[in-house]
Amino acid sequence: METSAKTAANVExxxxxxxxxxxxxxxxxxxxxxxxxxxxxxxPQHSGGGAAGGAGAAAGGAAGGGCC
Known part of the structure; x- marks a missing residue:
């Protein structure tokens, strides 16, 4: 996948x-x-919503807007 640091295209x-x-x-x-x-x-494993989204937990909660 091609990304751009300049425009941030496809980085996330x-x-x-x-x-x-x-x-x-x-x-x-x-x-x-x-x-x-x-x-x-x-x-560390966070309690709460679990990994209902599948890769959401692996992605550091990126869909939720943050990781830590």
């Missing part, structure tokens, strides 16, 4: 698409989240 979409792909690979068992050798480290 590229991040979200990457997060979705990582999330799908975790669900498929391609990445083992318990093995940090895969380069994935799970951060």
């Amino acid at each position: 979409e590229a991040f979200i698409n990457t997060a979705k792909e990582i999330y799908e690979k975790i669900q498929e068992g391609v990445f083992d989240i318990n093995n940090e050798a895969n380069g994935i480290k799970i951060g």
Whole structure:
């Protein structure tokens, strides 16, 4: 996906698409989240809405307007 730092075109979409792909690979068992050798480290889990949106949790809550 082509992005532009100058105009910010597709920057958020590229991040979200990457997060979705990582999330799908975790669900498929391609990445083992318990093995940090895969380069994935799970951060603090937030209680509340859960991951009803699927990749929303993997995308850092980007759809909700923030991560932390």
